[in-house]
Amino acid sequence: MHPERTNSTMKSRTLTLAGMVGIAAVAAAALTGCSGGASAGDSDTITFMFRGSDAEKAAYTDAIKQFEKDNDVKVKIIMTTADEYSTKLKAAITGKQIPDVFYIDPGGVQAYVKSGIVKDITKDVEKSVDLDNIWQYGVDSYRYDGKLMGQGSIYAMPKDIGPFSFGYNKTMFEKAGIPLPDKDKPYTMDEFVEVAKKLTQDTDGDGKADQWGTGLNVQWNLQPFVWSNGADWLNEDRTKVTVDTPEFAETLQWFADLTNVAEVTPSAGDAQTLDTYQRWMKGEIGFFPVGPWDVPTYEKLDFDWDLIPYPVGSTGEPATWTGTLGIAVSETTKNPDMATELAIYLSTDRTAQQSLVDAGVQIPNLKDMADEWVTSSTKKPENKQEFLDIAEDYGRALPANTTYSAEWYDELFKNIQPVLDGKQTAADYLKDVQPRMQELLDKANADAGIG
Numbered sequence: 001m002h003p004e005r006t007n008s009t010m011k012s013r014t015l016t017l018a019g020m021v022g023i024a025a026v027a028a029a030a031l032t033g034c035s036g037g038a039s040a041g042d043s044d045t046i047t048f049m050f051r052g053s054d055a056e057k058a059a060y061t062d063a064i065k066q067f068e069k070d071n072d073v074k075v076k077i078i079m080t081t082a083d084e085y086s087t088k089l090k091a092a093i094t095g096k097q098i099p100d101v102f103y104i105d106p107g108g109v110q111a112y113v114k115s116g117i118v119k120d121i122t123k124d125v126e127k128s129v130d131l132d133n134i135w136q137y138g139v140d141s142y143r144y145d146g147k148l149m150g151q152g153s154i155y156a157m158p159k160d161i162g163p164f165s166f167g168y169n170k171t172m173f174e175k176a177g178i179p180l181p182d183k184d185k186p187y188t189m190d191e192f193v194e195v196a197k198k199l200t201q202d203t204d205g206d207g208k209a210d211q212w213g214t215g216l217n218v219q220w221n222l223q224p225f226v227w228s229n230g231a232d233w234l235n236e237d238r239t240k241v242t243v244d245t246p247e248f249a250e251t252l253q254w255f256a257d258l259t260n261v262a263e264v265t266p267s268a269g270d271a272q273t274l275d276t277y278q279r280w281m282k283g284e285i286g287f288f289p290v291g292p293w294d295v296p297t298y299e300k301l302d303f304d305w306d307l308i309p310y311p312v313g314s315t316g317e318p319a320t321w322t323g324t325l326g327i328a329v330s331e332t333t334k335n336p337d338m339a340t341e342l343a344i345y346l347s348t349d350r351t352a353q354q355s356l357v358d359a360g361v362q363i364p365n366l367k368d369m370a371d372e373w374v375t376s377s378t379k380k381p382e383n384k385q386e387f388l389d390i391a392e393d394y395g396r397a398l399p400a401n402t403t404y405s406a407e408w409y410d411e412l413f414k415n416i417q418p419v420l421d422g423k424q425t426a427a428d429y430l431k432d433v434q435p436r437m438q439e440l441l442d443k444a445n446a447d448a449g450i451g
């Protein structure tokens with residue numbers, strides 16, 4: 001997700017980021033009382049509902065043609081835009097015309113399971129899938145044991161995982177005469193600020209900066225720095241909101257100070273003229289996040305760019321989040337064996353995966369394919385290994401994807417602007433917002449039957 005966009009564009013971008021934020025709130029409302037709903041398909045036809053781009057549709061169409069041929073079955077494809085998906089899925093569930101196979105987000109799993117909408121596919125997966133050759137994060141994102149996400153039964157297969165990496169403008173570095181970042185040794189947060197200051201320049205001599213070190217959106221870019229600085233949103237059993245710690249406050253204050261003290265980001269006035277995503281695309285921003293979904297667009301940029309680890313805080317270890325979308329099977333499908341086989345096929349079949357990778361919409365789900373992709377693909381970025389390091393080692397779920405509702409998490413960002421504007425300290429704001437977040441988390445846990 002990129003910063004400072006219009007509401008409609010932000011909504012669209014959010015829903016296409018490999019499941020960054022689940023539709024748990026929508027699902028919970030839609031699914032109440034819907035258990036036992038009918039399937040939209042029949043025993044000879046499987047319906048598959050998903051959201052995506054035309055490139056993704058083309059890749060799926062080719063893959064599904066082969067599946068139909070191999071299994072003597074008809075698959076009806078239902079594709080929507082990102083904006084339409086949650087509304088249309090909600091309508092299908094409410095109308096008891098549930099697709100046999102469909103996309104879900106991790107944040108919605110608990111609501112779907114509680115309402116009896118999705119099928120437990122654990123036995124089929126364990127019988128037919130080499131789980132050692134698929135990203136553990138992707139599978140664990142759809143595990144649920146009735147209390148906590150990340151463990152227990154499998155309720156979906158990962159359509160993909162989306163490591164949210166950090167990019168930099170190599171051309172800008174070279175023009176400024178600054179040594180390129182080390183792809184293996186991350187900047188400290190202080191070093192990052194110093195380099196960002198050097199990149200922030202008035203290149204046309206009019207007295208105003210026209211290129212900046214960075215331009216990050218707090219909702220999507222705060223997490224890597226919080227985690228690397230030893231802080232988190234929740235305690236281990238997800239019963240307590242922990243944003244009111246000194247480490248969290250230090251990180252949020254540092255984030256706000258990028259604009260107000262270091263002045264390495266576009267001002268609010270600059271952002272009104274052109275948001276930072278657009279400025280990155282124009283070559284005016286030095287550091288900016290990059291997900292696999294960005295690569296097809298970024299390949300067309302007029303400057304050279306690559307990936308590096310996020311700057312590190314007190315732990316000395318990089319951190320970031322990894323998005324994902326899941327492919328689930330309806331509990332009420334009339335052809336559970338074939339529907340489950342389709343979900344597994346789309347997630348793990350090599351030909352199907354290659355179609356999606358060639359379309360430029362994701363990294364391979366299979367580890368051995370991903371290793372080959374890193375060494376053989378000539379497409380940008382050069383340092384593709386960074387995506388895999390995140391997938392394998394230090395990517396995490398967004399905090400809202402591990403709880404029954406995202407309301408508690410969203411509360412942090414509702415009134416955060418005074419901190420970003422330098423009008424309120426991070427420590428004061430976090431002390432004030434933590435009780436409200438805790439109340440909403442308690443409600444979410446109660447709704448999930450936890451506590």
